[in-house]
Amino acid sequence: MQVSSILDHFVAAAPVIQALQQGDFTVSVNDVQKCLIYLPGKKIDFGVRAGDLLQQCHLGYRVISERRKIISEVTAEASAWNIPYRAVGVPLIEDSGEVVGSIVLTEATQRESMLRELSEQADTVMVQSVTAVREIAVRAEGLAAAGGQIGDVSAMVLNQMKHTDDTLGLIRYIADQTQLLGLNAAIEAARLGQQGRAFNVVASEVRTLANQSEKSVQEIAKGFQMLRAETDRLSTVSREVGRASGDQAASTQQILAGMEGLQALINSMRNLLDQSS
Numbered sequence: 261m262q263v264s265s266i267l268d269h270f271v272a273a274a275p276v277i278q279a280l281q282q283g284d285f286t287v288s289v290n291d292v293q294k295c296l297i298y299l300p301g302k303k304i305d306f307g308v309r310a311g312d313l314l315q316q317c318h319l320g321y322r323v324i325s326e327r328r329k330i331i332s333e334v335t336a337e338a339s340a341w342n343i344p345y346r347a348v349g350v351p352l353i354e355d356s357g358e359v360v361g362s363i364v365l366t367e368a369t370q371r372e373s374m375l376r377e378l379s380e381q382a383d384t385v386m387v388q389s390v391t392a393v394r395e396i397a398v399r400a401e402g403l404a405a406a407g408g409q410i411g412d413v414s415a416m417v418l419n420q421m422k423h424t425d426d427t428l429g430l431i432r433y434i435a436d437q438t439q440l441l442g443l444n445a446a447i448e449a450a451r452l453g454q455q456g457r458a459f460n461v462v463a464s465e466v467r468t469l470a471n472q473s474e475k476s477v478q479e480i481a482k483g484f485q486m487l488r489a490e491t492d493r494l495s496t497v498s499r500e501v502g503r504a505s506g507d508q509a510a511s512t513q514q515i516l517a518g519m520e521g522l523q524a525l526i527n528s529m530r531n532l533l534d535q536s537s
Contacts, residue, residue: 266352267361271297277365284368289352290320291361304343304368320362323349327359333369344369390519397512432477438469 270289274297278287284301288308298308314321323330329350336344347366351359 266354267291267296270352270361270363274299274363277363281365281367286364286366288320288364288366289361290314290318290324290364292324292359295320296361301366301368304345304366306366319347319349320364323351323362323364324359327351327353390516393512393516393519397516401506432474434473436474438473 267289274287274289278285278299284303286299286301286304286306288298289296292314294314295308295310295312297310298306298312300306314324316322319330319332329348332347332349334345334347336342339345345366345368347364349362349364352361352363353359
């Protein structure tokens, strides 16, 4: 086999190799000194021509010198064409072990870079969104718990009011009995005539005090009725708020689960992009 035969085969196969690629690729086949064939891509063209001498910085020269496959990643900022690309160079070695040249495939990775940038932006937005939704869920759960606590306190207040009603009933009963006692005392004082005048004054004061107690009890009872009505309304509203907050917390958890799933998909896409590079 002639030394140049492997190079001849790769030169002949270069158009087919490029056609088999799905992306935007350049293909160059080189001997140890110069480029034998160069096929530019659709958007990427290094301006190399057949017969151009290999420079030490050229990937084709490096794989020949180092006798190994080399992959080079170049960002848009570092690229003279403002297009990111990935170059893969492989040395061409004869059966005798002699390195007779190299083949270099260069792929424009602009779309891949844009996808990676978009995925990073989406990941950032998703992280912020998940954090915000998680905070909303925590607050909704706290609000639901607070609503339940307010309802419990309202129930306790209503229960205490029932005991207060019993106390007011007792006071009203004592006032009635005092009123009756004052009336009986007045009757007895009238029966005694002149001797019962002083007793009649005391009886009159007792009845006055009983009347005042009755009026106070009525005013207190009226105030407690209004307070009971407001407490009932507060209890109802707080429990409705608690139920609504609980529903909101449950819905938020479902949204959070969906967003976390989407974030996982974004991370998977980024991992695939990293693996492909």
